[in-house]
Amino acid sequence: MKLNRRQFTKAAATGSVALAAAWQQACSELVESGEISTKTVEVLLDSQGSRGIYQEEEEFERLRRAISNMIRTQASLRDFPIDDDEQPSTVFWRG
Amino acid sequence: MLEPIHFRSIRELAEGLEKREFSSLELTKLYLDRSQELDVPPFDLPNEPREDHDGKLATMITIATDHAIESARIADKELASGNRKSILHGIPYGVKDILDTTGIRTTWGSRIFKDRIPTRNAAAIDKLEQAGAVLMAKMAMGEFAGGNTSTALNPWKLDRTSFGSSSGTVSAAVAGLIGFGIGTETGGSIVYPASAVGATGLRPTFGRVSRFGCMALSWSLDKIGPVGRSAEDCGYILEQISGFDPRDNSTGQRTFKFQTDPGSMKGKKLGVCRAEFELSASETTKQTFQEVLDAFEQLGVELQDISFPQRPTGALFSTLVTVESGTNFKDLFDSGRIKEMFSFNEDRAAGWMAGRMMPASDYLTAQRIRNQIKREADQLVSQFDAVIAPTWPNGAALREVRNGWPVPARPEWEPPNEVNSATPKLNSIGNLVGHPGLAIPCGFDEDGLPLSVQIVSSAWNDQSTLDFGMAYQKETDWHLRRPPYPWRR
Numbered sequence: 001m002k003l004n005r006r007q008f009t010k011a012a013a014t015g016s017v018a019l020a021a022a023w024q025q026a027c028s029e030l031v032e033s034g035e036i037s038t039k040t041v042e043v044l045l046d047s048q049g050s051r052g053i054y055q056e057e058e059e060f061e062r063l064r065r066a067i068s069n070m071i072r073t074q075a076s077l078r079d080f081p082i083d084d085d086e087q088p089s090t091v092f093w094r095g
Numbered sequence: 096m097l098e099p100i101h102f103r104s105i106r107e108l109a110e111g112l113e114k115r116e117f118s119s120l121e122l123t124k125l126y127l128d129r130s131q132e133l134d135v136p137p138f139d140l141p142n143e144p145r146e147d148h149d150g151k152l153a154t155m156i157t158i159a160t161d162h163a164i165e166s167a168r169i170a171d172k173e174l175a176s177g178n179r180k181s182i183l184h185g186i187p188y189g190v191k192d193i194l195d196t197t198g199i200r201t202t203w204g205s206r207i208f209k210d211r212i213p214t215r216n217a218a219a220i221d222k223l224e225q226a227g228a229v230l231m232a233k234m235a236m237g238e239f240a241g242g243n244t245s246t247a248l249n250p251w252k253l254d255r256t257s258f259g260s261s262s263g264t265v266s267a268a269v270a271g272l273i274g275f276g277i278g279t280e281t282g283g284s285i286v287y288p289a290s291a292v293g294a295t296g297l298r299p300t301f302g303r304v305s306r307f308g309c310m311a312l313s314w315s316l317d318k319i320g321p322v323g324r325s326a327e328d329c330g331y332i333l334e335q336i337s338g339f340d341p342r343d344n345s346t347g348q349r350t351f352k353f354q355t356d357p358g359s360m361k362g363k364k365l366g367v368c369r370a371e372f373e374l375s376a377s378e379t380t381k382q383t384f385q386e387v388l389d390a391f392e393q394l395g396v397e398l399q400d401i402s403f404p405q406r407p408t409g410a411l412f413s414t415l416v417t418v419e420s421g422t423n424f425k426d427l428f429d430s431g432r433i434k435e436m437f438s439f440n441e442d443r444a445a446g447w448m449a450g451r452m453m454p455a456s457d458y459l460t461a462q463r464i465r466n467q468i469k470r471e472a473d474q475l476v477s478q479f480d481a482v483i484a485p486t487w488p489n490g491a492a493l494r495e496v497r498n499g500w501p502v503p504a505r506p507e508w509e510p511p512n513e514v515n516s517a518t519p520k521l522n523s524i525g526n527l528v529g530h531p532g533l534a535i536p537c538g539f540d541e542d543g544l545p546l547s548v549q550i551v552s553s554a555w556n557d558q559s560t561l562d563f564g565m566a567y568q569k570e571t572d573w574h575l576r577r578p579p580y581p582w583r584r
Binding site for chain 1: 315406407409410411413414417425428429431433434441442445446448449450451452453454456457459460461462463464465466467469
């Protein structure tokens with residue numbers, strides 16, 4: 001289910017947004033407006049642990065840019081056609 | 096005629112020790128004296144990569160003088176009693192400051208860990224100790240194995256990058272400050288700096304060398320490998336540091352016994368990544384690379400142009416490394432110490448944090464694509480004894496970094512972005528799929544900077560990469576060229 005910004009903010013306030021949903025929200029916002037909202041970055045940040053240095057405005061903006069870059073990079077992988085039978089190299093071992 | 100002692104190969108140094116031309120202690124003091132003269136280390140890691148160090152190379156973060164002298168004395172006693180442990184016995188070496196060394200500080204190239212003193216050895220250090228090699232110095236590196244931010248300078252020209260991240264190790268090997276070196280590679284950190292300074296460096300098969308005791312940048316990509324002044328050097332070192340280790344679940348149950356004679360190359364098959372040979376716009380550079388192929392052809396090697404399918408290798412590296420680094424360095428974020436990273440690395444730290452946020456499904460998607468590339472590359476490379484491409488399209492760029500990469504010294508020689516990004520890179524593929532890759536010097540560009548080719552073989556065929564390197568170095572002397580001192584500015 002895709003949320004608009006208001007719905008997302010409301011859900012975030014109740015603490016019911018999972019990391020994956022927040023990431024997806026960030027993807028949508030980037031596509032739609034070209035930037036990720038402050039609220040979404042905060043939810044992502046809180047989902048992984050403490051905010052740490054990213055409480056500082058300058059660092060927060062750096063993180064916002066980094067997430068944007070990561071999502072743009074990720075798009076090429078999400079769009080890549082993978083055979084249904086392809087397994088991930090979760091244990092990369094050459095034997 | 097033999098080289099000056101400090102520039103000799105491992106075999107020549109071992110012969111000198113065996114014939115008592117010099118002792119291990121004398122050899123160690125020779126390298127220590129050279130290091131004091133030419134390489135005053137940045138004991139206080141600088142806030143920024145310094146433009147210069149008053150003409151010093153700054154390849155070493157810590158010189159372990161007392162440890163080296165004591166080890167050399169022990170080696171001399173053992174050698175005198177006929178107890179020769181290996182060909183490396185008594186030879187001083189430097190190791191990238193990413194591998195733990197008991198009682199000797201290990202900084203990972205970061206001032207955050209400037210006082211970190213491990214109480215254990217990395218597996219590779221233990222193996223070299225068992226081989227009788229003399230640990231002499233911890234070598235400069237890009238902070239947390241980052242690509243371009245080492246303090247180490249390029250002895251061929253001080254305004255050029257020694258790249259990264261094993262930059263101190265390769266520069267010191269070429270400058271004759273150590274007998275040999277140990278580096279690590281995640282996506283090019285042995286072969287790229289080796290290319291920049293004209294060293295010979297080997298990225299072994301993934302799983303060939305235990306990473307126990309080595310900082311993890313990416314568990315699924317990191318490799319430890321040798322750096323020397325020849326392919327033969329790299330073979331001797333690899334034999335000593337390789338092998339199964341239950342403490343690193345990537346290691347394979349295969350032993351590596353180095354064969355010093357490459358034998359006849361006649362009829363061997365070499366796949367040529369032709370598109371990469373065309374990337375430089377410098378005719379001199381292109382001609383130099385072509386002469387490498389000509390040399391192999393004269394040896395009777397059968398050449399065949401090949402091309403890998405275009406795959407999103409850059410996005411894969413970015414995803415795998417940032418997610419794995421972000422996971423590994425969690426404590427730095429939690430403690431706030433991440434703020435102490437060098438300012439030029441702030442964007443990198445933010446990338447790691449973004450990696451921590453990425454859903455597992457995206458990480459697994461990346462690993463699925465990687466698996467497909469592994470199968471494709473295994474299938475293509477297995478048709479040849481080796482495949483070859485320039486290690487880097489041009490000679491070393493400037494030390495100045497912009498957008499995370501060194502600024503090209505000759506922009507007019509750089510390939511257009513659209514051509515460069517559309518060209519599959521042997522190095523990226525080799526690293527992603529775990530193939531061994533050997534970087535060997537093959538000439539100089541018009542500015543006098545070394546050029547290099549990378550020879551890659553199928554997984555576990557490290558010997559084959561070395562065979563091609565040794566055969567080439569028997570016919571040429573590029574690996575014997577030394578940067579003139581005083582270093583060119």
